[in-house]
Amino acid sequence: MARYLITGGCGFIGRHLTSALLGDGHDVTVLDDLSSGDPAKLPSTAHLEEGCVTDADKLAKLAEDADGMFHLAAIASIAAAEANLERAHAVNAGGAENAVAAAVRSHIPLVLISSAAVYGAAGPEAVSETYPCLPLSAYGADKLQSEHYATEAAQNGGPGGKRLAATIVRPFNVYGPGQDSGSPYAGVISRFIAAALSGAPLRVNGDGNQSRDFIFIDDLIGLLTACVSRTRPGTLIVNGCTGTATSVKVLASEIGRICGGDIRTEPGLERSGGVAHSLGNPGRAAEIFGFRARIELAEGLRRTFNWQKGTTLQ
Structure with missing residues (x-):
């Protein structure tokens, strides 16, 4: 049994991920500020900590007791982000920076949930993870910045020289x-x-x-749970798509x-x-994790x- 920390675990994807991990016999702690997630829908056996990912100290403390972290917390509505850019940036980019720092400090693998929004207007062809990222929205730009935080920590390390083991997932349209x-x-x-x-x-x-x-929620969860098994230092980026x-x-x-x-x-x-x-092009996820929707x-x-x-x- 492993112990996992999920930020934003009361949201749509987070609740499904929490249920899947609990069903596999793991222990799950959820950090959520409840600004959009519903705690009543969270499985009762999960441990809920109310708080925001902008609280770096709280996030770091929770990570100390975890064997791995999934970072999902975000203001995911582009309209909501545009309505309060400063707050959205603090949560979406700043929260990711805090999650990366907490994972490095506790020397645990991180699965960072990014977004297909980083690709911008890529056109009708399927994009692979090497496609140039030119986000059109502040939300997409913040997600790309989040990826940069993880990549830097994976390449250069953090306190004590520890290098992050990070898997970055770019989900497309989840339903x-x-x-x-x-x-x-x-x-x-x-x-x-x-x-x-x-x-x-x-x-x-x-x-x-x-x-x-459009990727069904059960398929995406299958990819996320496969990603946490990757513990070697460095950054891997995979599309979550069909x-x-x-x-x-x-x-x-x-x-x-x-x-x-x-x-x-x-x-x-x-x-x-x-x-x-x-x-999205699902080839890399299939090659590395054997995953296909x-x-x-x-x-x-x-x-x-x-x-x-x-x-x-x-």
């Missing part, structure tokens, strides 16, 4: 049961399903040809098929300056729809 459709952090899938269940039209921005690489692109209008059609009813769509705003296409989009949507339907009817 699945447990994602709150009413949250500003919600993805297009949970919002579309919520609209379908309420009989409202699905709002499709632009021409609907913009595409994303390698398959789905357009928004195809997504809307597929959700309509699963709902079994007449789904209406309505045009939304034509957004300028955004990312039209986002698609297993849940097809149709199956993942079905599971997510059934969960949201059950929650709506409660």
Whole structure:
């Protein structure tokens, strides 16, 4: 049994990761400021510490009792980040800097959750981890800065000359049961399903040809748990993706098929300056960890729809 520290463990990905680690017999401590996560949904056997990753001393103290750390805590909504850039930078970049320092100090491996937002407008081709990173948002820039903190500590070491063992994961569009459709952090899938269940039209921005690489939550968790086994010093960056692109209008059609009813769509705003296409190359994760996403989009949507339907009817 190992002891793991998860920052941001009350969030969507964090709760699923906590459940998976507990199910494997590990001990889990969660650090979360509860600004967006729901502690009531956290497994009761997890140890919850209320606090923010901007508190370097608290984070370092918790890391002392851990065998490994997953750093997920972030202000993940681009809109929320843009609304308070100073706070978002303190949490997203500053929090990562603190997590890196704590991991180095306690000499434990770190799995740092970055984002596909670091790639910016990469175009319709699948991007590998060596693709130039040109983020378009402050959130993406902060995530890239977080990666730099980890890379520097892995190359140059920290106090006592200890070099960090860091695995950086860049998730693409994560979805699945447990994602709150009413949250500003919600993805297009949970919002579309919520609209379908309420009989409202699905709002499709632009021409609907913009595409994303949607990865089911169980698949991403499988990758994250594989990453923590890597303990040798240095930095490894892997995409958390499927390698398959789905357009928004195809997504809307597929959700309509699963709902079994007449789904209406309505045009939304034509957004300028955004990312039209986002698609990852899963090759490195497959080569190093033997990981490939297993849940097809149709199956993942079905599971997510059934969960949201059950929650709506409660």
